[in-house]
Amino acid sequence: MNLTELATQRLExxxxxxxxxxxxxxxxxxxPRAQLKDQPSERILLSSSNYLGLATHPEVIDAARSALExxxxxxxxxxxxxxxxxxxRRIERELANFVGFEDAVLxxxxxxxxxxxxxxLAHPDLHIFSDSLNHASLIDGIRLATTSGTKKSIxxxxxxxxxxxxxxECTARYKLVVSDGVFSMDGDIADxxxxxxxxxxxDAWLLVDDAHGIGTVGKHGIGSTQVHNTRPDILIVTxxxxxxxxxxxxxxxxxxxxxxxxxxxxxxxSTACSAAxxxxxxxxxEVIQKPLTQQHPVVRLQQRAAxxxxxxxxxxxxxxxxxSVLFDSAHSGSAHSPIIPLPVGAESAAVRLxxxxxxxxxxxxxxxxxxxxxxxxxxxxxxxxxxxxxxxTQFAQTLRDLGWRPPTPAKAISPGx
Numbered sequence: 001m002n003l004t005e006l007a008t009q010r011l012e013x014x015x016x017x018x019x020x021x022x023x024x025x026x027x028x029x030x031x032p033r034a035q036l037k038d039q040p041s042e043r044i045l046l047s048s049s050n051y052l053g054l055a056t057h058p059e060v061i062d063a064a065r066s067a068l069e070x071x072x073x074x075x076x077x078x079x080x081x082x083x084x085x086x087x088x089r090r091i092e093r094e095l096a097n098f099v100g101f102e103d104a105v106l107x108x109x110x111x112x113x114x115x116x117x118x119x120x121l122a123h124p125d126l127h128i129f130s131d132s133l134n135h136a137s138l139i140d141g142i143r144l145a146t147t148s149g150t151k152k153s154i155x156x157x158x159x160x161x162x163x164x165x166x167x168x169e170c171t172a173r174y175k176l177v178v179s180d181g182v183f184s185m186d187g188d189i190a191d192x193x194x195x196x197x198x199x200x201x202x203d204a205w206l207l208v209d210d211a212h213g214i215g216t217v218g219k220h221g222i223g224s225t226q227v228h229n230t231r232p233d234i235l236i237v238t239x240x241x242x243x244x245x246x247x248x249x250x251x252x253x254x255x256x257x258x259x260x261x262x263x264x265x266x267x268x269x270s271t272a273c274s275a276a277x278x279x280x281x282x283x284x285x286e287v288i289q290k291p292l293t294q295q296h297p298v299v300r301l302q303q304r305a306a307x308x309x310x311x312x313x314x315x316x317x318x319x320x321x322x323x324s325v326l327f328d329s330a331h332s333g334s335a336h337s338p339i340i341p342l343p344v345g346a347e348s349a350a351v352r353l354x355x356x357x358x359x360x361x362x363x364x365x366x367x368x369x370x371x372x373x374x375x376x377x378x379x380x381x382x383x384x385x386x387x388x389x390x391x392x393t394q395f396a397q398t399l400r401d402l403g404w405r406p407p408t409p410a411k412a413i414s415p416g417x
Contacts, residue, residue, distance in 0.1 A: 215242025
C-alpha cells in the first residue's frame with residue numbers, strides 16, 4: 001500500500017464516522033455579518049474568536065499598515081538572528097505590563113508557545129498535573145515533555161480535590177500544575193485562586209493558558225487571573241483571538257523569559273512574526289485600555305456574552321460566586337466568558353443543525369470529535385462586541401424554531417461533563 005492509498009483508506013473511515021471536515025473560506029473580514037465564498041448572501045457570525053472586533057478596528061489596521069510600510073512584510077529570520085525589531089521587544093514589554101508580569105516572550109502562535117515552554121521545562125525530576133479538558137497544545141506539549149523523562153498525571157476537569165490528592169502522593173522534586181484559564185470548548189473558567197492556594201501548599205508551580213480569557217473577562221479584559229485576583233508562575237496568552245492579530249505570549253519572570261529565549265526550540269528555530277503584526281497587537285492593547293464606557297469593546301462583549309447565555313438558557317461554570325455580568329465601573333469586570341456551548345450529542349445531529357442554521361443565515365459550525373468527546377458534539381456559540389443584540393435574539397428564536405432546547409434543568413456544562 002502506498003501513501004496515497006493509506007490516506008484514502010483512513011479518510012474513508014473518517015467519513016463513515018461523520019467526522020470529515022473541510023475549511024470554509026471567507027471572502028471578507030470576521031465581522032458580525034460575514035461573506036463566505038460562493039454564498040449569495042452574508043451570514044451572521046456567531047463562531048469567531050475575534051471577540052472584540054479588533055481585527056477590523058481602524059486604529060489597529062492603521063498601526064499595522066504603518067509598520068508594514070516601515071519594516072516590510074516579513075521578519076527575515078528567527079528572533080536570535082535577524083528577526084527581532086524594535087516592535088518585537090516593545091510589544092513584549094507592553095503585554096507583560098498589561099497582565100502584570102516582569103517579562104514576556106512572543107512566539108509565532110499560542111500553540112507554539114505552549115509546546116515551547118513545556119519542552120523547555122521538561123526534566124526527569126518534573127511531574128506535570130494537567131486538567132483533563134486542557135487545550136490540545138498543552139496536551140501535546142506535555143506529551144513532548146514526557147520524552148525527556150517528565151512524569152504526568154491528569155486530574156478530572158476542575159476537580160481540585162482530586163488534584164490535591166495527586167499532589168500529596170507525588171514525590172517528584174519539581175511539580176507543575178497546568179490549566180486553561182478559560183476552557184476553549186465549554187467556556188468555563190478555572191478557579192485560579194484555589195489552584196494558586198493548592199500549588200503554594202504543595203510547593204508546585206502554576207501555568208495558566210488564558211488564550212480565551214485575555215481581552216474577554218475581567219476589567220479591561222485583563223483575563224481570568226484578574227477575575228480571581230491571583231497570578232500564576234507562567235501565564236500564556238494569545239494575540240490571535242480578542243486582540244485581533246496573531247502570536248502567543250509567555251508572561252513570566254525575566255530569568256524564565258531568558259531561559260525560553262535561549263532554550264525554547266520554537267523560539268530559537270522559528271522565523272519571527274512580522275513587525276506589522278506586533279504593531280497591530282500594540283494598538284489593540286491601547287484600544288482596550290481606554291476608559292471604560294458602555295461603548296468600550298470589552299464592556300460590549302461582556303454584555304453580549306451575558307445576553308447570549310441568558311437567551312439560550314446555558315449557564316457556564318465561572319469559578320466565582322458572582323452573577324454580575326453587566327457593566328459597573330466599580331466592578332472588576334465580567335466573570336463570564338464569551339463562549340457558550342450548545343449541547344447536541346450525535347455528530348450527525350450537530351452537523352444537521354449547523355446546516356439548518358446556515359440555511360437561515362447563521363454561521364456556527366458543529367464541533368465534533370476529536371475536538372470534543374465522541375457523541376458529545378456541540379455548537380460552540382461565541383459573542384462578539386460588534387454583534388447587535390437583535391442578532392442574538394434572532395439566533396435564539398431560530399434555535400427554538402429548529403427544535404433545539406437547553407439542557408433541562410439548565411445547569412453548568414462543566415465541571416462534570
